[in-house]
Amino acid sequence: MKNKVQLFRENKNLTQAELAEKSGLSLRTIQRIEAGNIPKGFTLKSLAKTLETDPENLFVPEKQSIDINRVKLINISALTFIILPLGNIIFPAVLIYRSKDSKVKEMGRNILSIQIIWSAALSISMIASPFIQKLTSIKTPLFIYFLIGLFFINIYIIFKNGFSLNKSSDLQIKLKNSIL
Numbered sequence: 001m002k003n004k005v006q007l008f009r010e011n012k013n014l015t016q017a018e019l020a021e022k023s024g025l026s027l028r029t030i031q032r033i034e035a036g037n038i039p040k041g042f043t044l045k046s047l048a049k050t051l052e053t054d055p056e057n058l059f060v061p062e063k064q065s066i067d068i069n070r071v072k073l074i075n076i077s078a079l080t081f082i083i084l085p086l087g088n089i090i091f092p093a094v095l096i097y098r099s100k101d102s103k104v105k106e107m108g109r110n111i112l113s114i115q116i117i118w119s120a121a122l123s124i125s126m127i128a129s130p131f132i133q134k135l136t137s138i139k140t141p142l143f144i145y146f147l148i149g150l151f152f153i154n155i156y157i158i159f160k161n162g163f164s165l166n167k168s169s170d171l172q173i174k175l176k177n178s179i180l
Contacts, residue, residue, distance in 0.1 A: 003033060003036065003038070004058055004059065005051070005058055008058065009051065012051065016031060019047075019051075023046045023047055024046055025046060033047070039058075066101065066103045066104060067099075067101055067104050068165060068169050070095070070104045071104055071108065071111075071165055072162060074092045074104075074107075074111055074112075075092075075111050075158060075161050075165060076162060077092050078091070078092050078111060078115050078154075078158050079155070081115075081154065082151070086119060088118070089112065089115050092108060092111055095108065096109065106178075107170075107171060109178050109180040110178055111171065112180060113174075113175050113178045113179045113180055114157060114174065115154075116180075117175075117179070118150065118153070118154050118157070121150060122150045125146040125147075125150060126143055126147070129142040129146050130143070160172055161173055161174075
């Protein structure tokens with residue numbers, strides 16, 4: 001929580017010593033509060049009364065900050081599918097599990113949902129490609145085209161979300177309803 005005690009004090013044209021004297025608090029207490037300590041009880045009521053405001057007005061609640069670097073790490077860890085099959089699910093899932101911030105977990109679940117769907121699409125295309133190849137009488141192995149195409153699609157999704165995280169701290173490509 002950020003405090004506005006100094007702002008109110010300066011608007012009343014009071015020094016720290018004058019505010020301390022009028023409120024009945026010590027100068028050191030006023031200095032601590034302006035440095036970021038949060039007053040409670042008598043101190044808070046006394047300051048609010050002296051500054052002629054409500055106690056709630058003395059402090060501005062901080063917006064919930066999100067550890068965007070953790071979300072970026074979860075996103076980039078999905079690239080492990082290049083080296084390890086299902087690495088795009090395992091590594092992000094471990095990072096999400098170890099995260100403490102609920103917003104990071106929510107964004108991580110969105111990333112993981114996309115990776116699960118991508119893995120399912122890859123598996124289905126790998127299973128279906130021999131049958132499609134046999135039906136169409138294509139001589140070249142069709143599964144390679146599916147594999148390369150889906151790899152590039154996933155790399156595109158990961159980088160697009162990475163750029164979006166850098167720019168706006170949000171995922172650009174995500175599902176409306178997470179499957180997790």
